[in-house]
Amino acid sequence: MIRDLHNKLINKEITSLQLTEEYFERIQKKDKELFAYLTLTKESALEQARKVDEKIKKGEEIRILEGIPGAIKDNMCLLGTRTTAGSKILDNYIAPYDATAVKRLKEGGAVILGKTNMDEFAMGSSTETSAYGPTKNPADTERVPGGSSGGSAASVAADEAVWALGSDTGGSIRQPAAFCGVVGLKPTYGRVSRHGLLAMASSLDQIGPITKTVEDAAIVLSEIAGEDLRDATSAKSSGKRYENYLTGEVTGLKIGIVKEYQENLKKDTKELMEKAIETYKNMGAEITEIEMPYAKYALPVYYIIMPCEVSSNLARFDGIKYGLSVNDQKYSDLPASLREALQAGNRSLLETYLDSRKYGFGPEVKRRIMLGTYALSSGYYDAYYLRAQKVRALIKKDFEKAFEEVDLILTPTSPTPAFKLGEKTEDPLEMYLSDVFTVTANIAGVPAISIPGGKIKEGGSELPFGLQLTAKWFDEENLLRAAHAFEANSKFKNQNSKP
Numbered sequence: 001m002i003r004d005l006h007n008k009l010i011n012k013e014i015t016s017l018q019l020t021e022e023y024f025e026r027i028q029k030k031d032k033e034l035f036a037y038l039t040l041t042k043e044s045a046l047e048q049a050r051k052v053d054e055k056i057k058k059g060e061e062i063r064i065l066e067g068i069p070g071a072i073k074d075n076m077c078l079l080g081t082r083t084t085a086g087s088k089i090l091d092n093y094i095a096p097y098d099a100t101a102v103k104r105l106k107e108g109g110a111v112i113l114g115k116t117n118m119d120e121f122a123m124g125s126s127t128e129t130s131a132y133g134p135t136k137n138p139a140d141t142e143r144v145p146g147g148s149s150g151g152s153a154a155s156v157a158a159d160e161a162v163w164a165l166g167s168d169t170g171g172s173i174r175q176p177a178a179f180c181g182v183v184g185l186k187p188t189y190g191r192v193s194r195h196g197l198l199a200m201a202s203s204l205d206q207i208g209p210i211t212k213t214v215e216d217a218a219i220v221l222s223e224i225a226g227e228d229l230r231d232a233t234s235a236k237s238s239g240k241r242y243e244n245y246l247t248g249e250v251t252g253l254k255i256g257i258v259k260e261y262q263e264n265l266k267k268d269t270k271e272l273m274e275k276a277i278e279t280y281k282n283m284g285a286e287i288t289e290i291e292m293p294y295a296k297y298a299l300p301v302y303y304i305i306m307p308c309e310v311s312s313n314l315a316r317f318d319g320i321k322y323g324l325s326v327n328d329q330k331y332s333d334l335p336a337s338l339r340e341a342l343q344a345g346n347r348s349l350l351e352t353y354l355d356s357r358k359y360g361f362g363p364e365v366k367r368r369i370m371l372g373t374y375a376l377s378s379g380y381y382d383a384y385y386l387r388a389q390k391v392r393a394l395i396k397k398d399f400e401k402a403f404e405e406v407d408l409i410l411t412p413t414s415p416t417p418a419f420k421l422g423e424k425t426e427d428p429l430e431m432y433l434s435d436v437f438t439v440t441a442n443i444a445g446v447p448a449i450s451i452p453g454g455k456i457k458e459g460g461s462e463l464p465f466g467l468q469l470t471a472k473w474f475d476e477e478n479l480l481r482a483a484h485a486f487e488a489n490s491k492f493k494n495q496n497s498k499p
């Protein structure tokens, strides 16, 4: 899709301005219902589009993403633009700089349409914890788009953006991509700089693309990847163009199927997995069963380590340094007695901290701050955090061992297709189970991608099903190559609505 649009731009069949305006028109038409966007950046988008058109007119060369419109998840800083991370506490926060990934896209000439809706501070699997209301799934608007990058996935699926950036701490790029029938890539930890990403859990967070095709994901990754002096965990790279590795060939690639995951798969999911295995076999890949004995501890480990890091990262939101303060009285739900006290002005610093957080954070964020603070407190630290870190090392070993035998691991992205809005909001544990196949990649730091793998019929709807491929650390080349070959050889490609 990106390459086609790029060719159309350089052949002067369309202008970037026309393309950008077409996307804004579609946003205007569809987004009242879908609510994929929190903020639109129309003025700067049109200005950038005009610049690109000017270059083309003058006969200058343009880069592959130049003039192509896309969207940024609202937990990444975009200079001069409201950046809320889906939270009330950052309702008025204007980013004072660009996140590195965003800066690289801008330097590549991309057009940024706006910021997308998300679960508050990326905590959730349905975009329902956003303080601004949920996004809806374009495939069935009674259902969630997945989360936390639900706005980004919905915007791409509904042709409200050609590409989008998401962030993935435990599945937040891949699961919404699966629910919306698009492609979502979580790169290796360290592949993309996290500078300017509002941190959820720093040892797990990673930025990556959500797109319609695997090639588009490769193109966006090529633009944003690479070392950054502002993120000490970012890895050196040789400036690879990942789209050059998409040969359509998988002959001789070894793909592992995880034994422990097979038992509990639902019938539809099992059938689609079997079809995918057949497709890969027919293309010449070798399929092997592998064991991952510690994978069953991935979810409990994630739900200890992640809240610990959350409780520490979110301590900075105190009503003084960033965003809203209870003293501004901009929160709508303040009780009258508190308003009076605030007007009288005799509030202590501690009270400002406590009330700003009390009224600024939603229930899911508070739950995780409390869980993390508890697990890190003296006496519990050894029993929870330390033990979880030890099991984390064992899960990494599972992957190391598996990758001695195979090049890639194939699983479903999520145990179920998109669920109904409100279906899991009352039961956080039920919601957490959505992440059972995705969190392992974050725990180990390996790259993983979700690609369309068919449809599941449920309640009168045909819902997208996502297949997940996982590769070795820094082996995005094989990951994307195998994903692209499947896309090229399966009938699920281009299953999304066309503009």
Ligand code: GLN
Pocket: 122, 123, 124, 125, 147, 148, 167, 168, 169, 170, 171, 172, 173, 200, 306, 435
């Ligand atoms: N759904 C997971 C959670 O709620 C993953 C979130 C994410 O990847 N940001 O923690």
